[in-house]
Amino acid sequence: MMNEPYGPRPGKILNPTRIMVYGVLIVAAIYYLLPLYIMITTSMKGLPEIRMGNIFALPVEVTFAPWAKAWDSACTGLYCEGLKTGFWNSVIITIPSVIVSIAIASVNGYALSNWKFKGSEVFFTILIFGSFIPFQVMLYPLVIVTRELGIFGSLWGIIFIHTIFGMPILTLLFRNYFASLPEELFKAARVDGAGFWGIFFKIMVPMSVPIFVVAVILQITGIWNDFLFGVVFAGTENFPMTVQLNNIVNSKQGVTEYNVNMAATILTGAVPLIVYFLSGKYFVRGIAAGAVKG
Amino acid sequence: MKNSIEIRDLSLNFGAVKVLTDLNLDIQDGEFLVLLGASGCGKSTLLNCIAGLLDVSGGQIFINGDNVTWKEPKERGIGMVFQSYALYPQMTVEGNLSFGLKNSKVPKDEIEKKIAHAAGILQIESLLKRKPGELSGGQRQRVAIGRALVREVEVFLFDEPLSNLDAKLRADLRVEIKRLHQKLKNTMIYVTHDQIEAMTLADRIAIMKDGLVQQLDDPRTIYNNPVNKYVAGFIGSPGMNFLDGQLKAGEPASFKMAEGSVDLTNYAFQQSFTDGQKVTFGIRPEHIVVGDEASEMPFSQEVEVEIIEPMGSDTLVWTKLNNQDFRFMLDGQIAINTGDKVNIGFDPKISSIFDEATELRV
Amino acid sequence: MATDARPNTLFRNLNAKLAALPMILCTMLIFVGCSLWTIIYSFTSSKALPVEKFVGFAQYERLFNTSRWVQSVENIMIYGIVALIFSFVVGFILAAFLDQKIRFENTFRTIFLYPFALSFIVTGVVWQWILDPSLGLQETMRNLGWENFTFDLISGKDTVIYALLMAGLWQGTGFVMVLMLAGLRGIDDDIWKAVRIEGIPKWKTYIVVVIPMMRGVLITTLVIVSAGIVKLYDLVVALTNGGPGLSSEVPAKYVYDFMFSRANIGQGLAASTVMLATVFIILIPWIYLEYGNKGKK
Numbered sequence: 031m032m033n034e035p036y037g038p039r040p041g042k043i044l045n046p047t048r049i050m051v052y053g054v055l056i057v058a059a060i061y062y063l064l065p066l067y068i069m070i071t072t073s074m075k076g077l078p079e080i081r082m083g084n085i086f087a088l089p090v091e092v093t094f095a096p097w098a099k100a101w102d103s104a105c106t107g108l109y110c111e112g113l114k115t116g117f118w119n120s121v122i123i124t125i126p127s128v129i130v131s132i133a134i135a136s137v138n139g140y141a142l143s144n145w146k147f148k149g150s151e152v153f154f155t156i157l158i159f160g161s162f163i164p165f166q167v168m169l170y171p172l173v174i175v176t177r178e179l180g181i182f183g184s185l186w187g188i189i190f191i192h193t194i195f196g197m198p199i200l201t202l203l204f205r206n207y208f209a210s211l212p213e214e215l216f217k218a219a220r221v222d223g224a225g226f227w228g229i230f231f232k233i234m235v236p237m238s239v240p241i242f243v244v245a246v247i248l249q250i251t252g253i254w255n256d257f258l259f260g261v262v263f264a265g266t267e268n269f270p271m272t273v274q275l276n277n278i279v280n281s282k283q284g285v286t287e288y289n290v291n292m293a294a295t296i297l298t299g300a301v302p303l304i305v306y307f308l309s310g311k312y313f314v315r316g317i318a319a320g321a322v323k324g
Numbered sequence: 325m326k327n328s329i330e331i332r333d334l335s336l337n338f339g340a341v342k343v344l345t346d347l348n349l350d351i352q353d354g355e356f357l358v359l360l361g362a363s364g365c366g367k368s369t370l371l372n373c374i375a376g377l378l379d380v381s382g383g384q385i386f387i388n389g390d391n392v393t394w395k396e397p398k399e400r401g402i403g404m405v406f407q408s409y410a411l412y413p414q415m416t417v418e419g420n421l422s423f424g425l426k427n428s429k430v431p432k433d434e435i436e437k438k439i440a441h442a443a444g445i446l447q448i449e450s451l452l453k454r455k456p457g458e459l460s461g462g463q464r465q466r467v468a469i470g471r472a473l474v475r476e477v478e479v480f481l482f483d484e485p486l487s488n489l490d491a492k493l494r495a496d497l498r499v500e501i502k503r504l505h506q507k508l509k510n511t512m513i514y515v516t517h518d519q520i521e522a523m524t525l526a527d528r529i530a531i532m533k534d535g536l537v538q539q540l541d542d543p544r545t546i547y548n549n550p551v552n553k554y555v556a557g558f559i560g561s562p563g564m565n566f567l568d569g570q571l572k573a574g575e576p577a578s579f580k581m582a583e584g585s586v587d588l589t590n591y592a593f594q595q596s597f598t599d600g601q602k603v604t605f606g607i608r609p610e611h612i613v614v615g616d617e618a619s620e621m622p623f624s625q626e627v628e629v630e631i632i633e634p635m636g637s638d639t640l641v642w643t644k645l646n647n648q649d650f651r652f653m654l655d656g657q658i659a660i661n662t663g664d665k666v667n668i669g670f671d672p673k674i675s676s677i678f679d680e681a682t683e684l685r686v
Numbered sequence: 687m688a689t690d691a692r693p694n695t696l697f698r699n700l701n702a703k704l705a706a707l708p709m710i711l712c713t714m715l716i717f718v719g720c721s722l723w724t725i726i727y728s729f730t731s732s733k734a735l736p737v738e739k740f741v742g743f744a745q746y747e748r749l750f751n752t753s754r755w756v757q758s759v760e761n762i763m764i765y766g767i768v769a770l771i772f773s774f775v776v777g778f779i780l781a782a783f784l785d786q787k788i789r790f791e792n793t794f795r796t797i798f799l800y801p802f803a804l805s806f807i808v809t810g811v812v813w814q815w816i817l818d819p820s821l822g823l824q825e826t827m828r829n830l831g832w833e834n835f836t837f838d839l840i841s842g843k844d845t846v847i848y849a850l851l852m853a854g855l856w857q858g859t860g861f862v863m864v865l866m867l868a869g870l871r872g873i874d875d876d877i878w879k880a881v882r883i884e885g886i887p888k889w890k891t892y893i894v895v896v897i898p899m900m901r902g903v904l905i906t907t908l909v910i911v912s913a914g915i916v917k918l919y920d921l922v923v924a925l926t927n928g929g930p931g932l933s934s935e936v937p938a939k940y941v942y943d944f945m946f947s948r949a950n951i952g953q954g955l956a957a958s959t960v961m962l963a964t965v966f967i968i969l970i971p972w973i974y975l976e977y978g979n980k981g982k983k
Contacts, residue, residue, distance in 0.1 A: 051783045058780060059797045065812045065856065066800075072815065083825035085816065138709040145702030153706070153713050160717030162913045162965050166941040166958040170727075170736075170951060171720035197712050214410035214483075217377050222424035222471070223398030226701035232423070236414040255805030257920040262946070272807040276924050279811045288815055299808040306803035310796060313803065317861060318868045379698075 073097060073293035080288050096289035100297055104290050106277035113294050116274030120254055120301075122185060123270055127192035128249040132242065135197050139204025140230050144216050154205070161198030165258060176263060183265030191259045196252065200245055203316070207241040208234060240312070247309045248316040251302040271298045327386075328353040328479060328511040329374065334383035336369060336535075343369045344535040346383070351513065356505050359515045360522040361532035362558070367515045368483055370532070374513065375404050375481050388478060398427070400479075403472025407484040409464040411456035417467050418452040424475045435474075442473040445504070462493045469504070482514040486521065498524060519559055523547070531555050548674065553683040556606050556676050562640055564606045565650050568680070573599035579677065581605075581646040586623045590673035595686050602680040609640065611674050612652035618669030629664045641666070721962060728955035736951055745956035755957065758935040764847055765854070765936075766915045772855055773911065774904075777862030782892060784863075785870045795867070799860035806857065810924025813853035814840070843933040846926055850934060853925055854918070862907060869903030870896065902975060909972040913965055937961055 068085050073096050075089040102112040142154050172191065173182060181187040211234070219229045235242075260270040269277075275298045279291045306313050329351040336344040343366050351357050359367040372378040374385060376397035384393045392400045411420050418439060425435045443449045446466045456464055465485055472480055482501070486494045502525055505512055516522055522529050523543045530540045531554075539551045550556035556564050569581035576589040577597075586605065597603075618624040627650070631642035639654045643666070652668055654660060677686045731741045749755050780798060784791055801809060816822050819838040827835035839849035873896060881891045897904070919938035926934040937957060945954035 048786075051786055051788070055780070055783055055788065055794050058776075059794055062797050062801065062856070062860070065816060068816055069812055080821060083821050083829045085822055085826045134708045137705045141702040141706040142709075145699050145705075147699055147703060147706075150706060153710050156713040156717060157709060159969070160713060162909070162969055163717060163721060164913075164917045164938065164958065164961045164965060166917070166919075166938050167724050167962045168716060168720040169941070169958070170945055170955065171723040172716070174736075175716075175720070194712055194716055197709060201709060212408050212410060214406040214408050215412065217372075217375070217397075218404065218406060218410035218468075218471070219412070219423070220377060221375060221397045221402065221404045222475075223396075223427035224423070226699070226705065228427065233412055251803050255807075257805065257807050257923070258942070272805050272920075275811065276807050279814070280924070280927060288818075288821065291811060292815060295808050295811045299804045302803045302805070303800065306800055307796070310792070314795070314799070314864055317802070318864060 069292050069296055073100075073289055073296055075289050077285075077287060077289060093289075096287065096293040097297070099287070100278070100290045100294035104278045104287075104294060105281065106274055107281040113271060113274055113278070113297055116269060116271035117297070119264070119268050119274075120271040123188050123192070123260070123264065123268065124250060124253045126185075127189045127196070127253050128246060130189055131193040131196035131200060131249055132245050134193060135200030135245070136204045136235075136238075136242070137230065138197070138201045139206075140208050140234055141226075142201065142205045143208035144229070144234075145226065154201070157198050157201060161195075165195065169258075169262060173262065182263065183268075185264070185268055188259060188264040188268065188270075191263045192249075192253050192256070195259070196249055199248070203241060203245055203248070204238075207238060211237060240315075243309070244312045244316040247305055247312050250305050251313070254302050274298075326353050327351065328355065328388060329513070330386040331370075331374070332384045332386070334370070334373060334385065335381050336366075336373060336378065337381045342535060344373070344380075347535070347537060349530065349537060349540070351511060354509045354511055356502075356512045356514065356525055356527045358522040358526035358529045359513065359532060360517070360519060360529050360558075362517060365532040366535040367517075367532045369535075371481055371483055371513060371515045374400075374479075375402055376400050398424075401477050402479045402481055403475050403477040404481040404483065405465070405468045405472055405485045407487050409456070409461075409468045409488070411464055411467055411471075413456055416453055416455055417448065417459070417470075420456065420467055421452075421470050421474050424471065428475075438474045438476070442470045445473065445507070446470050461489050462497060465489065465497060466500075469501070473508075478511060480510050480512040482512065482516075484516055485514075487516070487518070494521075501525065519561065523559075531558060549685070550606075550676055551685050553604060553606070553678040556678070560608055560610075562609050562651055562653075564608050564676070565645075565648075565652075567605040567607075567646050567648055567650070569603065569605060569646070571597050571599070571601045571603050571677070571686070573597070579603070579605050579672070583646055584625060586672055588672050588677075590622060590671055591675060591677065592673075593677075593686060595684075597686050601686075603686060604678045604680055604683075606676040606678065607670050607672075607674070609651045610653045612668050612670050614652070614654065614666050614668050618667045621669030621671050623672065624667060624669030626665055626667050629660060629662055629666060632660055632662060643668075724955050725959050725962070728952065728959045730952055732951040732955070734949040734951070741952075745952045746960075749953060749956050749960070752953075754932050754935055755937070755940055757932050758937045758940050761847055761934060762915065762918065762936050765850060765918065766912065768848075768851055769854055769858070769915060770908070770911060772851070773859045773862045774908075776855075777859050778866050780859075780863045781866035781870055784867055795864070798863055801857045802861045804857065806920035807924045809853050809857045810921045813849065813856070814925050817849050817852070840926065841930055843930055846930065846934045850918075850921060850925060854921055857921075858911070858914075862911060865903060865907045865910075866900070869900040872903070873899055905971050905975050909968060912968045916961055916964055916968070 071087070071089055072080065072085065074092045074094070076091060076093055076095075079090060100112055101114050103110050104112045142150055176182040176187045176190060179190070181190055215233060216229060219233045224232060254270075255272060256270065257272045257276065260273045264270060275294050278294050327350045329349070331347060331349040334344055334347040335342065347370065359370060361367045369378065373380050376392065376395060380393060384391055386392065387400055387402070412423065415423065421439045421442065422435050425438065430438075439452070440449075443452060446469060448463065448466050448470060451459060451463060451467070456467070459467065468485070485501075486497055489497065498521055501514075505525075514521075514525060526543055528540060528542050529546050531538045531546065533554055539546055539555045541549075546555060546559055550559060553566070557566070567581055569579050569585075572578045572580050572585070576587055577591075577593075578588055579586040613621060625645065627643040627645055629641055629643055633640040633642070634656060637656045639656050639658065639660065641652050641654055641660065643650050643652070660666070678684060679686055727736050728745055729740050729742060730737055731739045731744070784794060788794065817837070817840045819825070819841055824835060824837045827837065839845040839852070877895060877899075878891075881895060886894075917938055918936050919942065922928060922934060922936050922939055928935045928939060938961070941954045941958045941961065944950045944957065
């Protein structure tokens with residue numbers, strides 16, 4: 031053929047704009063990664079090495095002693111038990127809170143998208159507005175409510191609180207997802223004689239695995255990272271890991287052990303970070319869901 | 325013949341929007357009724373009301389004499405086939421077919437028997453173990469029909485079942501639905517915006533517009549005797565030609581245009597008219613004859629060809645009559661060119677005349 | 687023929703209503719009820735325990751005459767304005783760059799967003815270490831040869847707010863970027879083809895065409911980020927604990943301290959009511975967007 035272009039395909043030329051784009055992205059990436067790098071290297075150094083005053087330096091002598099101390103024996107002002115109690119407290123708080131909040135919110139979202147009734151949209155609107163109310167506004171009345179229910183300062187208290195404050199975003203997430211499923215499927219199931227729960231469990235849930243994954247990720251990171259509710263509602267015995275971390279780092283007693291602090295920080299951040307790196311796309315979907323209009 | 329479905333004064337509002345207004349409709353046992361109309365006319369809404377998927381604002385629905393207005397869909401003895409097939413994606417074909425039966429606690433061996441029977445009728449035996457995602461559009465719709473079939477319902481509801489299929493498949497499945505109806509003799513209500521589907525399938529067609537039934541008749545009557553201009557324009561492809569003018573009383577009466585007039589001796593008036601009444605005269609393109617034949621017609625005139633659209637078996641010719649667009653059909657084998665002068669003619673016997681203001685047939 | 691009457695609507699789809707009950711209770715009792723309780727009791731002289739002794743606006747008068755509160759409000763406003771400008775500009779630029787069919791796009795996005803997966807406490811503790819004047823970044827730079835390198839945000843009364851900003855922006859800019867990127871991806875590809883054919887330069891396209899098209903995403907992000915800023919608490923506790931002195935106090939911390947440490951519930955409630963009012967003002971553009979558009983459709 032005469033008109034076809036011949037010769038090698040022109041390669042992608044790295045023009046100045048493209049170099050600039052990559053340059054900016056790489057510089058930004060370094061900035062974002064630097065604290066993680068400092069966290070990890072510091073946690074593996076001995077105190078004398080830290081006192082040499084170079085936070086960028088790689089550890090000369092790698093030691094895991096700070097990690098062991100952070101986990102097992104770092105002091106939180108009163109006790110010297112390390113983070114392990116906090117870790118298990120966070121696990122015990124997170125698992126039931128994630129399950130209960132998602133169970134309730136998914137059914138809510140389903141009722142709101144497929145079984146609209148008079149006033150359901152009004153409640154939903156209030157719920158979404160509710161998510162913007164600063165927690166501080168509801169803090170004290172909730173102390174009274176949980177105390178009246180007899181769950182203040184207990185595991186159930188903190189589960190209750192996480193279920194309530196997870197409800198707006200999770201309900202929005204599920205409602206929008208269920209609404210995006212073809213309505214005719216829902217109609218077909220009704221004609222086939224399935225009821226409210228039958229349609230939910232046999233038709234909707236099996237089709238909604240991705241959104242359940244998104245919700246689980248959202249809740250695990252959110253609840254694990256919580257500080258304020260843990261301080262107020264969980265009770266001293268159930269203090270989550272974030273509270274313990276803060277107590278270890280900011281208890282101004284004796285020598286500040288930066289390496290132990292950083293090890294404790296990594297340990298506290300590990301769960302959400304692992305969830306984040308494993309889930310990638312789903313995490314992005316979860317946080318973007320809040321911005322998608324309902 | 326007894327009525328299978330009766331709809332009495334049915335109305336439905338979405339907020340302030342009236343979708344259906346005091347609608348009455350009787351559907352006979354074993355009848356194939358097509359609800360035909362442009363999108364937004366309320367035809368799908370009506371079907372959803374019959375199915376019990378929408379709560380009505382007023383009126384009653386009876387199926388086989390039972391008032392089902394406030395009953396759940398499953399208590400109405402209906403099966404429904406949807407445009408998007410609405411197959412449960414996580415279940416196999418077998419699971420899809422058995423879902424309704426399981427919900428009504430039919431014993432397992434009976435379910436198997438019914439599935440085998442329905443699969444036989446629809447020739448989907450080989451697909452039973454597959455998931456909907458592995459099926460073609462035509463196969464999916466067959467399964468969707470099967471889902472209604474296994475439940476042995478009195479009434480089948482079809483909501484634009486063929487709209488998602490390509491033209492060839494659509495024609496094939498259309499025939500299959502017709503065959504199914506002839507075999508089962510169930511009452512079927514079929515919603516579509518496609519007039520070909522309506523004409524080919526229906527015992528009777530209900531043409532809807534703005535939430536009202538414009539005309540309910542058998543396809544031939546609707547084609548030949550449309551009750552108003554909307555129905556006349558909606559049915560037929562290509563659409564009916566409309567000419568503006570007025571009626572002249574006298575013996576014989578005539579239709580007078582700006583240029584020329586049509587002798588209405590053969591036209592069967594259904595209403596009296598006044599001299600000088602402004603009307604629209606409608607004649608279908610396929611009812612126009614040309615050449616020598618035209619000269620023998622009560623009306624004939626020479627026109628100039630503007631545009632030709634060859635369509636294979638026929639050729640559609642655009643011209644001007646009375647300064648308005650006017651189309652007629654020619655046999656596809658006849659050679660014709662733009663600019664040719666042609667003598668065309670027609671017999672007002674097969675025409676329709678509508679009052680200009682009310683658009684009702686005169 | 688029998689004409690069955692319309693059944694009682696309250697009991698139609700009863701299951702759905704029962705299922706929605708937790709949500710209804712949550713909205714009415716918690717979100718509405720508790721907020722109202724807070725507003726009402728902010729007009730009482732409650733100290734260690736809530737009492738129904740109404741004192742008008744006395745708590746509010748005291749609030750705005752307390753230097754700690756005034757400082758808190760000033761701080762959150764500086765923090766808020768700088769954080770919004772910075773996170774939107776940087777977030778948008780990063781998103782726009784990532785949208786240039788970049789290689790390793792996923793890797794870059796993962797890096798920019800990972801701090802958002804961390805808690806404010808972790809963020810605060812890490813930056814406390816980096817910004818530590820005696821052994822952190824400042825000392826490192828000095829040891830590397832820049833003898834006069836000064837980067838001591840944390841111990842200066844006027845600069846500590848920028849320490850909070852550094853940490854907060856490190857944590858939150860990725861979030862803004864992801865939302866911007868979602869907005870950019872939502873723009874029809876044909877627009878890009880059209881402007882290319884018309885020869886409009888890329889930067890101009892972004893300003894004239896793209897940003898106006900992203901109005902919805904921009905406003906929603908603005909509202910979410912702003913509402914988050916008002917709540918700022920954990921980061922301050924972990925990074926500075928309000929210090930030095932009162933120079934990095936914020937309203938949310940004021941509320942907590944007065945309610946739970948200083949047994950002055952009335953003050954805490956008044957402060958939190960002011961926070962609530964602020965959030966409602968922030969919500970107005972969003973309400974406008976949500977409900978203003980419905981008329982047009």
